Amino acid sequence: MLSALQNPRQAAAQLLNFGLILSTAFMMWKGLSVISDSPSPIVVVLSGSMEPAFQRGDLLFLWNRNFMEETKVGEIVVYNVKGKDIPIVHRLVRKFGTGDEAKLLTKGDNNVADDTELYARGQDYIERKDIIGSVVGYIPFVGYVTILLSEHPWLKTVMLGIMGLVVVMQRE
Amino acid sequence: MHSTLVRAQNVFGFFTTVCFVVAGLIALSDFSWERKPSSTVSVKDVQVVRGRPHYYSTKKEEYAHIRFNLNTDLSSLFTWNTKQVFVYVSATWPSNSTGPRDNEAVIWDTIITSPSADHLQNIGPAAMKKLVKSAKGKSIDPSRGKLNLKNQKAKYQITSPTGKLAETDDVVLKVHYNVQPWVGMLTWTPQVDFGGWKTMKGGVSKAFTLPALKKKKEEPKKATS
Numbered sequence: 001m002l003s004a005l006q007n008p009r010q011a012a013a014q015l016l017n018f019g020l021i022l023s024t025a026f027m028m029w030k031g032l033s034v035i036s037d038s039p040s041p042i043v044v045v046l047s048g049s050m051e052p053a054f055q056r057g058d059l060l061f062l063w064n065r066n067f068m069e070e071t072k073v074g075e076i077v078v079y080n081v082k083g084k085d086i087p088i089v090h091r092l093v094r095k096f097g098t099g100d101e102a103k104l105l106t107k108g109d110n111n112v113a114d115d116t117e118l119y120a121r122g123q124d125y126i127e128r129k130d131i132i133g134s135v136v137g138y139i140p141f142v143g144y145v146t147i148l149l150s151e152h153p154w155l156k157t158v159m160l161g162i163m164g165l166v167v168v169m170q171r172e
Numbered sequence: 173m174h175s176t177l178v179r180a181q182n183v184f185g186f187f188t189t190v191c192f193v194v195a196g197l198i199a200l201s202d203f204s205w206e207r208k209p210s211s212t213v214s215v216k217d218v219q220v221v222r223g224r225p226h227y228y229s230t231k232k233e234e235y236a237h238i239r240f241n242l243n244t245d246l247s248s249l250f251t252w253n254t255k256q257v258f259v260y261v262s263a264t265w266p267s268n269s270t271g272p273r274d275n276e277a278v279i280w281d282t283i284i285t286s287p288s289a290d291h292l293q294n295i296g297p298a299a300m301k302k303l304v305k306s307a308k309g310k311s312i313d314p315s316r317g318k319l320n321l322k323n324q325k326a327k328y329q330i331t332s333p334t335g336k337l338a339e340t341d342d343v344v345l346k347v348h349y350n351v352q353p354w355v356g357m358l359t360w361t362p363q364v365d366f367g368g369w370k371t372m373k374g375g376v377s378k379a380f381t382l383p384a385l386k387k388k389k390e391e392p393k394k395a396t397s
Contacts, residue, residue, distance in 0.1 A: 052256055052285055052292030053352045073262055073276040074348050074360060091258075094277040096333050097267065102274075103333055109258065109283060110294050114328075125333070137357055139195065166177065 018167040038064035038133035043078055043087065044143030049108030050076070050089055057144030060089065062133025070098060071128060076135040077106065082120045087132060090115055100128050198253055199356025203367060205251045209317075210373035211244035211347040213261060216323050220338040221386050225331075233335040236382055238263065238279055238326045240345060246284075246317030249351050256285045257317065258350040263330055265343040265382075273344065279326040284316050288354075338385045345377035 032041040041062050045054040053076075054060070062078055071077065073095050078087045093114060094105035103125035107114040116124060149155050217239040222232050242261060249257050260281035264273040285293055287307035293300065307313040331337060348361045349372075361372050 051294055052283065052289055053258070055292070069363075073278060074258075074260055074350055076350075076358070093328070094330075096275045098274045109281075135358055138353060139355055166181070169177065 014168050018164065021167070036061075036063050036065070036133065038062045040078075040087070040132055043089065043133075044146050045089060046086065046147065049110050050091070051110045053109060054089065054138075055140070057141050057147050059139040059141075059143040060135045061137030061139075063136045064131070064133040070102070071104075071131060071134060077131045078133050078135070079106065079126050079130045080132060081118060081126070081130070082123070088115070088118060089135065096125075102128060104128070104131075195355045199353065202251070202253055202353060202356055202359075203369075205248070206368040206370075207248050208370045208373070209244070209246045209248060209349065209361075209375075211242065211246070211375045213243075213345045213347050213375065213377045214241045215345060215377055215380050216240055218380065218382055219386050220382050220384070223329075231335070233331045234337040234385065235329040235331050236263075236337050237329055238345070239323050240280070240321075240326070240377070242280075242319060242321040242324060242347065244317065244319045244347060246319075246349055247314035248317070249349065250286060250312055250314045250317055252312060253353045253356060254286045254312075254351060255289045255354045256283055256352045258283055258352065259319070260348050260350075261326075262346050262348060263343055264346060265340050269341050273342065275332060277328070277330040279328055279330055279345070280324065281327065282319075286316075287311055287313050338382060340382045342379050343382055344379050347372065347375040 029041075033039060035041075041064075043060050043062060045056055045058045045060060048056060060078070071092065073092050076089060076091050078089050080087050088106070090106040090108045090111075092104055093107045094103075096103040104127065105114055105116070105125055119126065149159070215238065219237045220234055221237065223235050225231060225233060240261065244259065246257055246259065258281065260278050262276050262278050264276045266273045267275060283293070285303075287304075287310055290300070290304050290307070293303065295303070307316070350361075351359045353359075359369075361375075362369055363371065365371055
């Protein structure tokens, strides 16, 4: 650690190394985003409205392309609602019409009523463009770290600090 | 470097690698199980009535109340990686009598958990006790995939954005499923055979026509039942 400070060449290399790790992660994220055509190809479940299928902290992989067929009833989709920043993961239960203008209605498996109440004021249905992906893959629990991080912000600082220290202390 | 930190890092790295490889193998094992689901669905009774979408609404819409018979054998969908199977019956109908069936709405659904996921169900304590007891000592219970419903009432009354539904022709009920794994890919009723995964045998009702609006005067007789 101290030697790193004394040797500027090594310090620079370590800094670059740290940058490389961050940019690799970012590139992989954006790459996945391009492949799946979704602005957020991996999401973490934040609520229990789809239980028992999904619990809080589960990781979902999204796919937003329609190769063979349109997004259809029964699919679990992630959608955005105007005026709300957190996307919602619910099942598509009704579809009226076809194409981009089709009127879609969603419902959480664990909810009694459909999502009309969750939509914007005066909005009865969502459209295909509101959907940022259909759930295709599932890994349980792995995303719980992000829930912990957002609920306890000080953990973020601690983690970043530890990561920085580890990278700086590595010699190679 | 053989510091404690590096060792800890290596151990953690190896642990996560092993976890992901095992998870990947489990996910891949899905393809080794054959799936040959079958089901029959038929319409028992249909009524179209006028109603409001919710209590405070002034809008009047037509709602179809459908009763149906359902018989399924989805037992082949239950493997060690099955967390739950979501079974749903949808009604599909065309917007105009000559066009394709471009409207679809779920009228009934149910969640069948594997015994390993029973504790996650959102049901009362008595029902939970019964459910857990029904598969005591079994980690996989394929018999749960067998449903036999007679004269089942729809959970959701279908309507359409236009509010008109009476006398719609060419309505069809379809049975679908969605397999939720413990880890891996979510799968739905396949449209074509995919290796050992066969398409649903049956699962589509005969086309039927929604009746005309039910007259208010007929009500009193039925109300007693």
